[in-house]
Amino acid sequence: MNSTKESIVNIADDLIRRRGYNAFSYNDISKVLAVKNAAIHYHFPTKSDLGVAVIDLHIQKIDHFIKGVAPLSEPEKVEAFLNIYEQIQINKKVCLVGTLATDWDTIDDKIQQKLIVFVNIVGDWLTGVMEEGLKKGSLTFNGDPQTRAMLIITSIMAAAQMAKIMGPASFQSVKNAIINEVNRQ
Amino acid sequence: MNSTKESIVNIADDLIRRRGYNAFSYNDISKVLAVKNAAIHYHFPTKSDLGVAVIDLHIQKIDHFIKGVAPLSEPEKVEAFLNIYEQIQINKKVCLVGTLATDWDTIDDKIQQKLIVFVNIVGDWLTGVMEEGLKKGSLTFNGDPQTRAMLIITSIMAAAQMAKIMGPASFQSVKNAIINEVNRQ
DNA sequence: GTCTATATTCCGATAGAC
DNA sequence: GTCTATCGGAATATAGAC
Numbered sequence: 001m002n003s004t005k006e007s008i009v010n011i012a013d014d015l016i017r018r019r020g021y022n023a024f025s026y027n028d029i030s031k032v033l034a035v036k037n038a039a040i041h042y043h044f045p046t047k048s049d050l051g052v053a054v055i056d057l058h059i060q061k062i063d064h065f066i067k068g069v070a071p072l073s074e075p076e077k078v079e080a081f082l083n084i085y086e087q088i089q090i091n092k093k094v095c096l097v098g099t100l101a102t103d104w105d106t107i108d109d110k111i112q113q114k115l116i117v118f119v120n121i122v123g124d125w126l127t128g129v130m131e132e133g134l135k136k137g138s139l140t141f142n143g144d145p146q147t148r149a150m151l152i153i154t155s156i157m158a159a160a161q162m163a164k165i166m167g168p169a170s171f172q173s174v175k176n177a178i179i180n181e182v183n184r185q
Numbered sequence: 186m187n188s189t190k191e192s193i194v195n196i197a198d199d200l201i202r203r204r205g206y207n208a209f210s211y212n213d214i215s216k217v218l219a220v221k222n223a224a225i226h227y228h229f230p231t232k233s234d235l236g237v238a239v240i241d242l243h244i245q246k247i248d249h250f251i252k253g254v255a256p257l258s259e260p261e262k263v264e265a266f267l268n269i270y271e272q273i274q275i276n277k278k279v280c281l282v283g284t285l286a287t288d289w290d291t292i293d294d295k296i297q298q299k300l301i302v303f304v305n306i307v308g309d310w311l312t313g314v315m316e317e318g319l320k321k322g323s324l325t326f327n328g329d330p331q332t333r334a335m336l337i338i339t340s341i342m343a344a345a346q347m348a349k350i351m352g353p354a355s356f357q358s359v360k361n362a363i364i365n366e367v368n369r370q
Numbered sequence: 371g372t373c374t375a376t377a378t379t380c381c382g383a384t385a386g387a388c
Numbered sequence: 389g390t391c392t393a394t395c396g397g398a399a400t401a402t403a404g405a406c
Contacts, residue, residue, distance in 0.1 A: 004389080004390090018290050019288070019290050019291050020205060020207055020287055020288045020291060022205055022207040022208040023207040023288060023291045025380075025381060025382080026381085026382070026383090027380080027381080027382095035389095035390075035391095036390070036391065036392080037381095037382085037383090038383085038384085038385095038390075038391070038392080038393090039389070039390050039391075041382080041383065041384080042389065042390075043389090045383085046382080046383080047382065047383095094286065094287050097346075097347075097350070098283065098287055098343065098346055099287040101279065101346035101347065101349045101350055102205055102279050102283055102284040102287050102288075102346060102349075103204070103205045103208060103287075104349040104350070105203050105204050105277075106204050106205060106208045112350075115350055116350055116351070119347075119350050119351060123351075142362070142365055142366060142369065143362050143365060146358070147358045147359070147361075147362050148362070150344075150347070150355055150358060150359055150362075151340060151359055151362050151363075153343075153347070154339070154340050154343035154344050154346075154347055154359055155336060155339050155340045155343065156339075157343050157346075158283065158338075158339035158340065158342050158343035158346075159335075159339050161282075161283055161286035161287060161339075161342075161343075162282075162286065162304075162335070162338070162339055164286045164287075164289040165282070165286055165289070165297075165300055165301055165304050166301070166304060166308075170335055173331070173332045173335060174332070174335055174336055174339055176332075177327070177328050177332050177333070177335075177336050178336075180327055180328060181327060181366070184327065189371080189372090210398075210399060210400080211399085211400070211401090212398075212399080220372075220373095221372070221373065221374080222399095222400085222401090223372075223373070223374080223375090223401090223402085224371070224372050224373075226400085226401065226402080227371065227372070228371090230401085230402095231400080231401080232399095232400070232401095371406105372405105372406085373404100373405075373406070374403105374404090374405080374406100375402100375403085375404090375405100376401100376402085376403080376404105377400105377401085377402075377403095378399100378400090378401085378402100379398105379399080379400085379401100380397105380398085380399070380400100381396100381397080381398075381399080382395105382396100382397090382398105383394105383395085383396090383397105384393105384394085384395075384396105385392105385393085385394085385395095386391100386392090386393090387390105387391075387392080387393100388389105388390085388391070388392100
């Protein structure tokens with residue numbers, strides 16, 4: 001993959017998570033790159049193609065993350081996962097899943113299907129971490145591992161959204177609460 | 186307020202929570218009502234004016250909700266609050282706060298300010314319920330009331346978003362987990 | 371209060387030159 | 389691989405008649 005194509009995907013990712021899928025245009029990208037909007041259509045014929053590529057980028061990144069944290073303990077894995085969202089919040093973005101979920105009825109079927117794949121990767125991994133933590137006793141929590149994983153994902157993703165409205169403090173309190181909730185005595 | 190104006194706000198509310206703020210147009214509303222887009226501009230000169238009116242409608246509704254549940258116990262209040270989101274999920278919408286948060290950087294300052302007011306009303310009310318429940322012993326939970334309130338709001342709002350991607354079952358498991366978390370033995 | 375008509379701008383996308 | 393030029397359509401918004 002050449003550098004221009006990669007740059008387009010990265011800028012699109014940034015724009016989608018700052019402004020939403022329906023509020024960014026090929027022109028916005030061509031303003032950032034020194035490239036005309038026709039050049040972007042060469043790499044991604046339709047906006048849906050670009051949307052799918054952005055999710056593919058996130059799948060790559062989460063795969064890399066999962067491999068990277070493999071040696072860590074379960075509590076450390078949870079914290080590392082929450083730190084991804086902390087970075088999102090600090091950069092004043094929201095997570096890809098939330099912003100595409102709120103635009104769900106307007107996005108192409110190909111984007112929808114790819115997003116389902118991405119959410120399953122994240123959900124399955126975190127469910128596995130919860131199962132392992134429960135077995136080893138390194139994590140303590142109420143309910144089954146899958147529900148706890150979903151509860152963590154929903155809380156932290158909405159916390160990043162809430163921070164856009166209420167500021168960073170609201171994010172931090174939710175993040176700390178999530179950690180406390182899986183380390184109960 | 187006349188009936189046409191009310192209808193416009195109700196349809197806009199529906200469209201915003203189904204398709205997102207930037208994906209609905211005055212034309213979409215005029216298709217549903219038997220009215221031309223110029224007629225909508227008469228009632229709401231700009232799209233931002235309409236956006237503010239939609240949040241005002243939600244402020245009215247939550248005020249009415251708060252008054253209605255006043256006689257109930259704290260656990261019943263929490264459940265009634267979660268049931269609002271269950272209805273949102275069943276109707277395949279998302280909540281107003283989440284969808285406007287993900288479009289935050291693209292919405293007018295007047296809409297942003299009004300949304301802050303709305304979130305504070307909801308947050309203050311639920312914090313009060315948590316405080317009261319803690320004092321009476323009708324609710325049991327970890328952490329301070331304000332954090333718990335924020336945790337409930339973020340979890341349930343993202344659960345409605347997640348249901349768009351993963352289906353209704355994921356919503357129900359999160360809803361039940363939230364209830365269990367404030368009724369721990 | 372609602373209409374027709376229109377201005378202006380921007381969008382996603384394509385054709386064809388280089 | 390990127391360009392110029394342009395198409396067809398849709399968006400927000402306004403002017404002025406009824």
